[in-house]
Structures are given as C-alpha cells and as structure tokens.
C-alpha cells in the first residue's frame with residue numbers, strides 16, 4: 001500500500017467527511033459507518049471511502065466508492081477496491097459512465113442488467129431522469 005494513506009474501518013467521527021464527499025457527488029448520506037472502509041492520510045483524516053452492501057445471495061455491491069477530489073489519481077480508489085475484494089471476494093456495482101474506465105482498469109467487466117440486484121446497488125436507473133447522461137454500466141470483478 002502507498003505510504004500516502006492507509007485503510008481502516010470507518011468510525012462515527014468519520015461520517016461528517018464521508019457524507020460531505022458523498023453529497024459532493026450527488027449521492028445520499030450514508031446510514032452509518034457499518035461496512036465502510038476509509039482511506040486516511042497521515043493525520044488519520046478520511047480522503048476516500050468505500051461502502052459494501054450485500055444482495056440476498058451474499059454478493060457484495062460497491063455502494064458507493066468516492067475519493068475526495070484533491071486526492072484523485074493517487075491510487076486511493078484502487079487501494080479501496082483491492083481492500084474490498086480481500087474482504088468480500090466478488091464485487092458488483094452499477095458504474096456511472098464516467099467511472100467505467102476506472103473499473104475496467106481494475107479488472108471489472110460489464111455484466112447483464114438482469115443479473116444485477118438494483119436494490120443492493122441502490123440504483124433506480126429505470127426511473128432516473130438522468131439515465132441517458134449518466135450512461136450506467138453494470139459491472140463485476142470476479143473472484144480470483
């Protein structure tokens with residue numbers, strides 16, 4: 001792992017920053033620190049986070065992952081996904097079109113819409129007015 005940051009479980013006192021990072025991306029606030037891992041800088045301040053949510057079959061969905069904008073491009077997102085994979089095995093998600101390249105770089109591949117649990121992914125793409133602009137893509141990273 002990079003020495004710029006490390007990854008640990010989220011705590012209640014991280015939630016202010018985590019929710020601010022989520023809301024800056026137009027996402028909802030998180031229900032709490034459960035199943036959130038945070039990347040923290042040397043001062044133990046969150047610079048990115050990844051939350052997992054299981055579908056009914058126990059497959060983990062990344063929901064969501066965000067790197068604080070000034071920290072993008074330093075490997076935080078990759079490290080959070082590698083950490084999530086170590087914890088959960090196969091990962092699934094619905095990617096925004098703008099993030100598809102990030103996930104492909106990490107080995108994710110597109111998967112059929114009918115195999116996605118939209119509840120676990122917390123996406124309602126069928127009823128979303130921004131679907132055409134967003135260009136959502138269901139993706140998975142299979143177990144090694």
Ligand SMILES: CC(C)(COP(=O)(O)OP(=O)(O)OC[C@H]1O[C@@H](n2cnc3c(N)ncnc32)[C@H](O)[C@@H]1OP(=O)(O)O)[C@@H](O)C(=O)NCCC(=O)NCCS
Pocket residue numbers: 025064065066067068071072073074075076077078079094095096098099100101102105
């Ligand atoms: C997507 C996101 C989490 C990536 O985080 P990051 O910390 O910048 O990612 P990394 O620095 O670990 O990048 C890993 C690799 O992916 C590449 N990459 C990152 N974002 C990319 C993108 N949007 N498109 C294509 N490639 C991308 C990087 O160049 C890097 O490649 P390299 O290893 O060859 O240098 C971050 O851009 C973000 O928070 N975006 C806003 C929230 C969001 O859209 N989340 C995903 C919802 S589906």
